[in-house]
Amino acid sequence: KPSVCNALGTALVHADIAATLLPKMAARLAEKGVQLRCDVQSLALLQANPLAHLQRFTVILPTQGTAIRHSADSFLLTHGLGALARTVETLAVSVARGYTAQSDAVWLAPFGAARPDLDSGALRPLPVSMAGTEELVGLSLRADMAPTPAQAEVMGAIRGLALERRATRVVP
Numbered sequence: 498k499p500s501v502c503n504a505l506g507t508a509l510v511h512a513d514i515a516a517t518l519l520p521k522m523a524a525r526l527a528e529k530g531v532q533l534r535c536d537v538q539s540l541a542l543l544q545a546n547p548l549a550h551l552q553r554f555t556v557i558l559p560t561q562g563t564a565i566r567h568s569a570d571s572f573l574l575t576h577g578l579g580a581l582a583r584t585v586e587t588l589a590v591s592v593a594r595g596y597t598a599q600s601d602a603v604w605l606a607p608f609g610a611a612r613p614d615l616d617s618g619a620l621r622p623l624p625v626s627m628a629g630t631e632e633l634v635g636l637s638l639r640a641d642m643a644p645t646p647a648q649a650e651v652m653g654a655i656r657g658l659a660l661e662r663r664a665t666r667v668v669p
Contacts, residue, residue, distance in 0.1 A: 555583040555602040
C-alpha cells in the first residue's frame, strides 16, 4: 500500500512463492534505490547467510548455565556472532512459542521443542545448517549415591552409542 510519501508500507508475499519472487523483486527494487526492511524469514531468502542480520531481532535463548544454552552459544560463535543485542532467556517452551508466534523473534531451541509448531506450519525454520548442535542427553545422579546395576547398564549403553557416533561422524 503506498503511503503519503509514495513509499510502500507493506508487501505481503505468499510463502509458496516467496523463495522465487523475493530475490527477483529485491533485485529490481535495489536498481531503483529502494531499501527493504524484512522479517527474518524474508531476509533469510534474500541472503547467502541468513544469520548476517540476526542482531536486528530479539533472539529467544535457553537460560544461561544450561547445556542447551551452551549449544546455542557455540552455534552462534561458530557462525561469527558474538553477544546478541536483544535476548529473552527462558526454558519454558510455552513462553518461547508464544513470544515467537506474536513477534519477529528468532527462537534457538531444541528441535523437539519446536517440532509441533514446525509440523503445523505455525513456525518456520531458517535455512541454516544446524549440524553439530544435536540435542544433548544427560543423566543426573546425586553425588552421594552409587548407580544401581540398572543405572550403570543404561549409562554404559549411552556411552557406547556416543563413542560409536563419534567414530562414524563425518567432519565437514
